[in-house]
Amino acid sequence: MKLTIAVCSLFTLLVLAMSQVTAGDTSQAELEAKAKITKAEAEKIALAQVKNGTVKESELEDEDGLFVWCVDISTPDSKDDTEVLVDAKTGKVVSQKKEASGDKENEEKDNDQEDKD
Numbered sequence: 001m002k003l004t005i006a007v008c009s010l011f012t013l014l015v016l017a018m019s020q021v022t023a024g025d026t027s028q029a030e031l032e033a034k035a036k037i038t039k040a041e042a043e044k045i046a047l048a049q050v051k052n053g054t055v056k057e058s059e060l061e062d063e064d065g066l067f068v069w070c071v072d073i074s075t076p077d078s079k080d081d082t083e084v085l086v087d088a089k090t091g092k093v094v095s096q097k098k099e100a101s102g103d104k105e106n107e108e109k110d111n112d113q114e115d116k117d
Contacts, residue, residue, distance in 0.1 A: 031060035034067065035088040042069035042091070046084035049096055052076060060088060068094055074101075 032039070043055050046069070053073035061070045069086040079101050085094040 028060060031062075031067070031088075035060060035069070037069065037086065037088050037091045039069065042086040042088070043071055045086050045091055045093065046071035046073060049084050049093060050075060050082045053082065056081060063094075066094065072099075 037045075039058055043058055046058070047053050047055065050073045053075050056072045056074050058069055058071040061068055063070075063085065067088045069088050071084045071086060073082045073084060075082070078098075080098045081101055082096060083099050084096045086092070087094050
């Protein structure tokens with residue numbers, strides 16, 4: 001009887017752990033299918049916010065429950081990048097902030113480290 005309870009408990013913990021892992025593994029294609037604003041539209045909206053800007057990278061993200069296009073833009077007169085968040089459902093600019101050019105790489109390294117932990 002104790003063995004049955006132990007096995008059932010272990011199985012339940014395993015199922016819960018797997019559901020946590022897969023919940024965060026939404027692919028870009030799955031996210032893009034949910035977006036009403038396309039990548040091209042989001043980039044155009046973001047570029048309108050940054051004079052002489054060029055898109056370096058853009059991707060869909062879930063920012064604290066808000067579904068946004070994160071568009072990183074560089075400008076020839078600055079070493080810093082501008083990150084513009086565009087709501088993927090409405091096309092409204094949610095935020096805009098300057099980031100040091102290396103901040104994005106450091107953020108990606110931190111995220112990679114978190115994924116390994």
